[in-house]
Amino acid sequence: MKRAIGVIDSGVGGLTVVSELMRQLPKEKLIYVGDTARCPYGPRSKEEVQQFTWEMVDFLLEKDIKMLVVACNTATAFTLDSLKKHLSIPVIGVIQPGARAAIKFTKNNCIGIIGTEGTIRSHAYTDALKNIKAELDIYAKACPMFVPMVEQGIMEGPKAIQVVKEALLPMMKQKQMDTLILGCTHYPLLKSTIQSVVGTNVTLISSSEETARETSTILEMQHLLNHTEVFPIHQFYTTGDLEMFMQISERIFKERNLQMITIKKAVLHQMQDSK
Structure with a gap:
């Protein structure tokens, strides 16, 4: 399955989960969205966190992802049940x-x-x-x-x-x-x-290592693993400062080939209907 795994977070923290996913699942393409413009999510209301999370999810669904990893503890706490209920793809939190x-x-x-x-x-x-x-x-x-x-x-x-x-x-x-x-x-x-x-x-x-292990298990059980020998180009998106995002990405992925990663600005469409 050449479709990508989608990963969302309130900012750069989810890159720690991405790093472990890249290590354990080197053939899987990852599309990451970090909502750095509205980070942190911790002080926000449950309703705000749910809205922002769904906006990131809708952005990723347009890219035909095959699985969603919610690499944000606050978003996991407030939205995981709703995401699992409404999405037809596997969803896991941290x-x-x-x-x-x-x-x-x-x-x-x-x-x-x-x-x-x-x-x-x-x-x-x-x-x-x-x-x-x-x-x-x-x-x-x-x-x-x-x-x-x-x-x-x-x-x-x-x-x-x-x-x-x-x-x-x-x-x-x-x-x-x-x-x-x-x-x-x-x-x-x-x-x-x-x-x-x-x-x-x-x-x-x-939770990064355990989350990546669970992702691998679910992909295998549902026959969604990518068996191609071609290593993917991952896509990273941030809603905030691109330069700071790139600097922190370089620190996290210092032992990895950043040529395998493209980093772009994400524009999220505000959610129209409540999920």
């Missing part, structure tokens, strides 16, 4: 894969979750974790400063360390926490900074 990975790695059943205000407010991760393993101790905290910092290209250094320390100080008092879910796809870009703050005894969980 919350369930992240929850499964955390449960696999925790040794003492004490798991922390950091995410945007919307993701934490939705309790989507807590519900996903508890549905799998009810006896977990869970600590959840919103970190609203992280996404804007990443979108500005600040991922390490004194300022990043200060912001992360101030945000995570309450969680660091939970000495028994041995696993921390990075409940936003922007957060893996701060992974080294976060790890330095929480210490090496805490395992950081990014």
Whole structure:
């Protein structure tokens, strides 16, 4: 199947999922839309997030995608059920894969979750974790400063360390926490900074690897894998600043061939009807 996999995110964070998809599924073409002009989604209402998400989805549906990956935790929390209900193609989010990975790695059943205000407010991760393993101790905290910092290209250094320390100080008092879910796809870009703050005894969980693995499984089960020997040219779209998007893309894909990627400005048509 030469049709592409569509990937959406509120900004650049979903590129961490794309990087893992490229690694695990090198023959699959990816079309990515990052809504950087309206990022972050975390402080927005559920209705706004749903509207913006559907606008990105409609943009991708015009390109005849064969599968949709919602590489944004806030959008996953607020729109995944609706997307699955209304779309005829497979749809996966990043919350369930992240929850499964955390449960696999925790040794003492004490798991922390950091995410945007919307993701934490939705309790989507807590519900996903508890549905799998009810006896977990869970600590959840919103970190609203992280996404804007990443979108500005600040991922390490004194300022990043200060912001992360101030945000995570309450969680660091939970000495028994041995696993921390990075409940936003922007957060893996701060992974080294976060790890330095929480210490090496805490395992950081990014849903990127698990999401890519689940994508591969679904494509295989539904006979949608691309078996061609020709490696694809991926298409990346941003609704915001093209130069900043390209700079951050280069940092994420520093070990990959950027000639395999075209980056363009996306113009999203406002949704006319409520899904």
